[in-house]
Amino acid sequence: xxxxxxxxxxxxxxxxxGRMAADVVHTGRSSDGGLERTDERPVLIxxxxxxxxxxxxxxxxxxxxxxxxxxxPIPSYxxxxxxxxxxxxxxRVHHGPIVTTPRIVDAPDDRRALAATGAxxxxxxxALVAATAPSGQAAVIRAVVDTPxxxxxxxxxxxxxxxxxxxxxxxAPVIDDWVAATCDREVLLASPRSFCAGVExxxxxxxxxxxxxxPPVYVRRQIVHNVxxxxxxxxxxxxxxxxxxxxxxxxxxxxxxxxxxxxxRTDAAARSLRVIDATxxxxxxxxxxxxxxxxxxxxxxxIGHSDHEEVVGTRGEAPGQVVVVSGPDEAGQVSVAxxxxxxxxxxxxxxxxxxEQTAAILRERFPALTGPRSDDICYATTNRQLAVRAVAxxxxxxxxxxxxxxSNSHRLVEVAAAEGSRAYLVDDASAVDLRWLRGARRxxxxxxxxxxxxxxxxxxxxLSGLGRVAVTETNVVDEDIRFTLPREVT
Numbered sequence: 001x002x003x004x005x006x007x008x009x010x011x012x013x014x015x016x017x018g019r020m021a022a023d024v025v026h027t028g029r030s031s032d033g034g035l036e037r038t039d040e041r042p043v044l045i046x047x048x049x050x051x052x053x054x055x056x057x058x059x060x061x062x063x064x065x066x067x068x069x070x071x072x073p074i075p076s077y078x079x080x081x082x083x084x085x086x087x088x089x090x091x092r093v094h095h096g097p098i099v100t101t102p103r104i105v106d107a108p109d110d111r112r113a114l115a116a117t118g119a120x121x122x123x124x125x126x127a128l129v130a131a132t133a134p135s136g137q138a139a140v141i142r143a144v145v146d147t148p149x150x151x152x153x154x155x156x157x158x159x160x161x162x163x164x165x166x167x168x169x170x171x172a173p174v175i176d177d178w179v180a181a182t183c184d185r186e187v188l189l190a191s192p193r194s195f196c197a198g199v200e201x202x203x204x205x206x207x208x209x210x211x212x213x214x215p216p217v218y219v220r221r222q223i224v225h226n227v228x229x230x231x232x233x234x235x236x237x238x239x240x241x242x243x244x245x246x247x248x249x250x251x252x253x254x255x256x257x258x259x260x261x262x263x264x265r266t267d268a269a270a271r272s273l274r275v276i277d278a279t280x281x282x283x284x285x286x287x288x289x290x291x292x293x294x295x296x297x298x299x300x301x302x303i304g305h306s307d308h309e310e311v312v313g314t315r316g317e318a319p320g321q322v323v324v325v326s327g328p329d330e331a332g333q334v335s336v337a338x339x340x341x342x343x344x345x346x347x348x349x350x351x352x353x354x355x356e357q358t359a360a361i362l363r364e365r366f367p368a369l370t371g372p373r374s375d376d377i378c379y380a381t382t383n384r385q386l387a388v389r390a391v392a393x394x395x396x397x398x399x400x401x402x403x404x405x406x407s408n409s410h411r412l413v414e415v416a417a418a419e420g421s422r423a424y425l426v427d428d429a430s431a432v433d434l435r436w437l438r439g440a441r442r443x444x445x446x447x448x449x450x451x452x453x454x455x456x457x458x459x460x461x462x463l464s465g466l467g468r469v470a471v472t473e474t475n476v477v478d479e480d481i482r483f484t485l486p487r488e489v490t
Contacts, residue, residue, distance in 0.1 A: 003042035003137075003182035003466070005175055008125040012047040015165045019172035022179040027129065042078075042137040042182045042466060044175060045130060048164050049098065049123040049142035050105060052115035054149045058160035059167045061086055061093040062121045064140035069100040069127025077136035077465025078178070080458075081437075084430035085174045086141075091167065096120040098140055100127035108148040136465050139178065143167040174434070181437035184468040187460055188395050190387035190446035191475040194453040196380030198280030199224045201483045202257035203233070205278040208489035209252055210237050213274075218247045219254045220264065221309060223278060224450040225406040227427060244268045252276065258309040259283040261316020276488045282378040286314055286345050289372050293343035294318040298370070299336040301325050303358050304347030308407050311347050327354060331361035340368045346376035349408035349449075351415060352385055379481065380449045381408050385415045386476045388446045392419035395444035397436055400425045401455045402448030409448030416444065428455050429462040437466070 006025045007013040013026040024046075049062065056062070063083045067074040079095065086093040099119040105111055114122055121142050130138035143164040195203075202223050209217045215237020222230050222240060230240060238254075244267050247253055253273040255264070257280045268275050279287075293300045299321055304311040306324040315322045325331050325344075336342045344362055346355055355377060363369050375382075392398050398416040402409025402425055409425055416423035421444065426432050437443075443463065447456050463469050 001041055001183070003044060003179050005044045005046060005179060006129055007047050008045070008129075009047060011165065012168060015168040016046060016172045016175065019169060020176050022176050040134055042139070043129060043133040044139040044141065044178055045126045046141045046168060046171070046175060047123065047125070047143070048145045048168070049121035050111070051121055051144045051147040052111050052119055054147050056094060056120065056144050056147060057092070058144055058147065059092070059163040060144045061091055061167055061171060062098060062142045062144065063093060063095050064098040064126065064142070065095055066097040067100065067127045067130045067138060067140055068097055068117075068119060069131075071127070071131070073097070074127060074130045074138055075136050076139050077461050078139055079465070080428070080430040080462050081181070081432055081434055081466075082139060082141060082174065082178060084432065085177060085434050086171060088433075089170070089174055091170060094120055098123065098126055098142060100124060106151055108151075111148045134468075136461070137467070139465070141168075141171055141175065143171075177434035177438070181434045182466045183441065185441045185443060185463065187463060187469055187471045188391040188442060188444045189456070189471055189473040190384070190391045190444060191473050192380070192383045192387055192477065192479050194447040194449070194451055194456060196378070196449040197479075197481040197483050198257055198282060198378070198380070199450050201485065202278040202280065203229060205276060205485060205489055206233050206238055206254055207236070208485070209254060209276055212489060213252045217252045217254060219256060220244055220260070221256045221258070222405070223254065223256045226403045226450040226452070228452055228455065229450065244271060244273060247271065247273060250274065254278050256309070257283070259287060259313040261313050263316060264313075274488075276486055280348070280378075281483050282348050283310055283314075286348065286372075286376050287317055289345050289376075290314060290317045290322060293345070293370070294321050296341070298341045298343045299323060299338070301334065301336070301342065301344040301362055302347070303344060303355055304350065305407060308347060310349070310407075314345070314347075325358060325362070328358050328361055331358045332365070336366070339366050342366050342368060343370045345372055347407070348376055348378040349381050349411065350377055351411040352377055352382055380479070381411065383477050383479060384408065384412060384446065384449060387474060388412045388416050388444065389419055390474045390476055391444035391446070392416035392421040392423065395421050395442050397421065397440040398423040398444035398446070399432060399459065400446055400448065401428065401451045401459065403427055403450070406448045406450050409451065412446055412448060429459045432459070432462070
């Protein structure tokens with residue numbers, strides 16, 4: 001059962017009707033829009049509104065994350081989907097609360113009073129119609145027609161009104177996509193997912209450093225590859241830099257989880273930086289292996305992606321003796337100085353199957369090849385790939401939460417796609433394209449090892465704004481690993 005699109009005014013209905021495949025219901029301005037609570041369908045209300053602050057301009061769109069009226073506020077769980085879609089469509093859009101009042105609010109003082117509550121716009125219908133939808137399944141898109149500075153009952157509305165209608169008209173394809181995405185569905189939750197022990201340790205190191213030494217605490221590069229983690233730590237007082245040369249002498253400095261070349265430590269010492277090492281112990285193990293192989297006089301073939309920070313740091317242990325091999329094709333062509341003195345190591349976040357295929361080619365070409373005593377690909381990478389493979393086999397769509405520079409998150413997308421599922425990497429729910437959800441009744445959800453668990457909860461909540469959601473968790477293994485913290489923060 002698909003959602004319902006409603007407009008209170010006929011002019012709003014006309015702005016949408018010509019550009020939408022879905023039906024649009026012109027409700028009029030009755031108290032509930034003529035909709036029945038027993039319908040149990042998601043409802044989207046589209047129309048015009050008045051801005052409560054002058055930072056919004058006529059023609060701007062507002063997507064409600066909460067609809068306020070006389071009763072309890074009504075949440076709009078799917079609003080991040082709409083907000084992101086309208087942004088990608090090139091529209092100027094805001095995301096926040098709207099408020100419904102019994103009558104038009106035009107006086108600037110009255111608008112300022114409502115603005116003080118945090119609401120962005122005011123209308124006279126949304127809360128009434130939204131109350132007919134199942135909990136969380138109401139959505140509102142309003143186009144700004146007037147502001148406190150440019151009031152509704154003024155001649156300028158003859159210009160501002162068509163501008164707002166045009167914005168509503170341009171939003172019509174996104175509203176169509178919302179309709180097509182509404183349905184009841186099952187979420188197949190992969191487990192393990194999200195933070196691994198190395199990421200938890202790295203984030204906790206920065207948090208403890210801030211608590212112990214006070215801000216600012218400098219961090220070379222992103223502590224882990226996730227924009228949400230970085231932004232949260234920045235708000236607390238962490239300062240992220242590209243190189244230690246940017247850090248004031250003597251400052252508290254954290255080295256990120258991906259590891260660094262020895263030269264970085266030398267540069268930090270030259271500036272008398274108070275260094276706290278957040279390198280993941282499993283990455284540190286690979287560095288140790290490289291040093292051991294190099295000490296034997298071996299060429300080290302490093303299976304990994306040459307531009308990834310972990311590989312850059314590992315190669316820095318011995319740039320003249322470490323050769324990066326990105327995959328099977330390069331494995332078939334790489335040459336070494338002495339085929340009798342050659343070893344290999346791996347980036348810890350690779351796709352297990354492709355990494356093993358690469359290693360197999362190297363072993364075939366170089367019979368004397370030696371490798372690490374235990375697997376370099378970390379337990380968390382392996383476990384998350386097994387889990388996403390399990391859910392992808394029966395999913396119509398797989399959504400992987402993780403940032404674009406997260407290697408292990410990209411590998412999860414590749415593993416899911418190899419099972420025949422459509423799979424996408426998204427930073428958060430606002431990055432999900434509504435068009436992906438059309439016809440997707442079973443959606444697999446996981447998160448890379450550097451993605452906060454809250455992002456998974458937020459995504460499931462957003463999906464529940466499009467219809468009823470049943471969550472099934474597939475757990476392939478329990479994880480109970482925890483790494484010790486460095487003495488500088490204990």
